[in-house]
Amino acid sequence: MAGTTTTATLPSASASAGKRSQRNVRTLPLIAPSVIVLFLWMIVPLAMTLWFSFQYYNLLDPSVGGFAGFENYTFLLTDPSLWTAMANTLFLVFWVLVITVGFGTLLAVLFDQEFYGRSIARLLAIAPFFVMPTVSALVWKNMLMHPVNGLFAFFARSLGLPAIDFFGSFPLTSVIIIVAWQWLPFALLILLTAIQSLDSEQKEAARMDGAGPFAMFFFIILPHLGRAISVVIMIETIFLLSVFAEIYVTTSGGPGLASTNLAFLIYLRALREYDVGGASAAGVIAVILANIVAIFLVRSIAKNIAD
Amino acid sequence: MHPKTRDKLIYTLVGWLAAGVIFFPIFWMVLTSFKTEVEAIATPPKLFFTPTLENYVTVRERADYVHFALNSIIISVGATFLATLIAVPAAYAMAFFPGKRTKDLLLWMLSTKMMPAVGVLIPIYLLFRDTGAIDTRWGLIVVYTLMNLPIVVWMLYTFFKEVPKDILEAGRMDGAKPKQEVWMLLMPLSLPGIASTALLSIILCWNEAFWSLNLTTSQAAPLTTFIASFSAPEGLFWAKLSAASTIAIAPILVFGWMSQRQLVRGLTFGAVK
Numbered sequence: 001m002a003g004t005t006t007t008a009t010l011p012s013a014s015a016s017a018g019k020r021s022q023r024n025v026r027t028l029p030l031i032a033p034s035v036i037v038l039f040l041w042m043i044v045p046l047a048m049t050l051w052f053s054f055q056y057y058n059l060l061d062p063s064v065g066g067f068a069g070f071e072n073y074t075f076l077l078t079d080p081s082l083w084t085a086m087a088n089t090l091f092l093v094f095w096v097l098v099i100t101v102g103f104g105t106l107l108a109v110l111f112d113q114e115f116y117g118r119s120i121a122r123l124l125a126i127a128p129f130f131v132m133p134t135v136s137a138l139v140w141k142n143m144l145m146h147p148v149n150g151l152f153a154f155f156a157r158s159l160g161l162p163a164i165d166f167f168g169s170f171p172l173t174s175v176i177i178i179v180a181w182q183w184l185p186f187a188l189l190i191l192l193t194a195i196q197s198l199d200s201e202q203k204e205a206a207r208m209d210g211a212g213p214f215a216m217f218f219f220i221i222l223p224h225l226g227r228a229i230s231v232v233i234m235i236e237t238i239f240l241l242s243v244f245a246e247i248y249v250t251t252s253g254g255p256g257l258a259s260t261n262l263a264f265l266i267y268l269r270a271l272r273e274y275d276v277g278g279a280s281a282a283g284v285i286a287v288i289l290a291n292i293v294a295i296f297l298v299r300s301i302a303k304n305i306a307d
Numbered sequence: 308m309h310p311k312t313r314d315k316l317i318y319t320l321v322g323w324l325a326a327g328v329i330f331f332p333i334f335w336m337v338l339t340s341f342k343t344e345v346e347a348i349a350t351p352p353k354l355f356f357t358p359t360l361e362n363y364v365t366v367r368e369r370a371d372y373v374h375f376a377l378n379s380i381i382i383s384v385g386a387t388f389l390a391t392l393i394a395v396p397a398a399y400a401m402a403f404f405p406g407k408r409t410k411d412l413l414l415w416m417l418s419t420k421m422m423p424a425v426g427v428l429i430p431i432y433l434l435f436r437d438t439g440a441i442d443t444r445w446g447l448i449v450v451y452t453l454m455n456l457p458i459v460v461w462m463l464y465t466f467f468k469e470v471p472k473d474i475l476e477a478g479r480m481d482g483a484k485p486k487q488e489v490w491m492l493l494m495p496l497s498l499p500g501i502a503s504t505a506l507l508s509i510i511l512c513w514n515e516a517f518w519s520l521n522l523t524t525s526q527a528a529p530l531t532t533f534i535a536s537f538s539a540p541e542g543l544f545w546a547k548l549s550a551a552s553t554i555a556i557a558p559i560l561v562f563g564w565m566s567q568r569q570l571v572r573g574l575t576f577g578a579v580k
Contacts, residue, residue, distance in 0.1 A: 037452075049426060135555060286425055
């Protein structure tokens with residue numbers, strides 16, 4: 001490299017070079033493929049769902065057809081199973097959020113402390129997030145929660161208690177436990193990252209001022225985590241609104257509709273009862289529900305891109 | 308000094324206890340995979356036993372297991388490759404030549420990720436049925452590519468933004484053409500970022516269980532679908548299920564551990580730093 005003279009001329013030269021290349025590179029052809037495929041992926045099927053939701057359309061009965069107006073919707077909205085599924089969906093989302101954010105925060109504080117073998121313990125704690133949903137659901141269902149041969153049943157019996165028939169008596173709660181176990185590491189991982197970005201000088205200053213561990217947690221750590229917690233809640237909500245595989249392999253939505261959420265109801269309507277119109281109407285409702293959360297999430301992300 | 312040491316010991320104890328409880332189901336599954344079927348369902352549960360590799364041999368001998376694993380690999384890698392191929396130019400353009408609309412575009416891409424899959428299940432299912440894409444590998448590859456594209460674009464964008472502009476400018480000064488700039492400067496510089504993006508995409512594809520359960524049955528079924536077939540009540544083969552599951556999750560668990568940092572970036576869309 002040619003030493004000092006080049007360095008001296010660099011600013012102006014690079015500025016013009018930058019401008020030149022900016023003019024030369026046409027970004028449209030570079031971005032267009034991504035935009036086009038995503039547009040097709042999102043808008044076309046969504047428009048079809050919307051269209052089907054106003055049609056009489058049953059895969060098994062080709063004689064049924066034509067414009068249905070709002071009939072699919074009125075039928076759906078007066079159908080108690082929709083409200084059961086809605087209630088189950090919200091119940092599941094709420095409790096999984098409470099468990100994962102609550103324990104996630106505590107665990108994040110814990111794993112922020114120095115201790116022996118911390119990095120290995122942390123690896124173990126985040127492991128469930130990488131286990132495919134069908135595996136985790138079956139491991140819990142068979143080996144832990146099975147009313148006869150499961151480990152929990154054994155523990156209960158050794159304590160002289162009757163074994164709990166998890167999926168028979170508390171189907172939705174059992175699904176919640178499994179899903180919470182899968183998502184706890186997610187909350188932990190993100191909240192831990194957020195805690196570690198906390199200025200250590202600030203912590204030190206608080207400690208010097210005599211803040212105990214509780215004051216430290218409530219007045220320093222928790223306020224700092226506020227944003228991260230809200231992000232965890234929003235992202236988890238979006239994914240939890242459509243929990244599917246865990247229900248599919250454990251309860252199949254039953255007994256009755258006891259553990260059917262909105263996503264599973266749509267699946268039942270569409271691919272088991274072949275009622276495309278009705279299922280599409282339910283699909284539109286699911287999209288609206290998710291979009292309410294998505295609006296807040298997008299806003300929060302936008303704020304960060306601007307930074 | 309003494310209370311500090313005591314605190315550290317307490318944290319060690321509590322920390323390991325918590326980690327142990329969370330990890331226990333996985334540990335139990337791995338343990339069960341080394342038992343015989345009789346030991347697997349024995350009560351009281353056996354903690355000490357003569358480990359056997361019999362289940363792994365059985366699982367490996369069943370040709371269909373290899374078939375499902377191969378599907379998982381082909382679909383995950385294929386979709387990741389395709390998504391990266393489409394995403395690199397877009398991320399490059401947005402990171403280095405941002406316009407007025409760049410931010411909106413990025414947010415719009417991310418928002419497509421927030422649409423619930425079940426909302427488009429029916430049209431996709433019907434389109435797949437009519438085009439013969441049901442239970443084909445390429446069908447699932449297309450779906451997974453589109454599913455992960457927003458995250459891949461987003462992550463590549465953040466990695467490209469971190470590449471020092473001075474280096475690219477210096478290259479330009481030395482007469483590098485745009486193509487050379489991308490291939491000989493940008494790519495090598497952001498290789499770690501591209502690699503961890505690809506890793507995250509593979510993890511997400513590997514574990515995806517909505518589309519795979521609904522769009523595949525046997526020919527193109529990945530491991531998620533195969534494992535789900537153990538849910539039938541008569542299929543009470545816990546030891547074999549455990550062995551099959553252990554092999555199914557092992558590579559992804561290692562990938563996940565390797566990429567925990569980037570994972571936060573990718574899964575929160577940069578909303579948490």
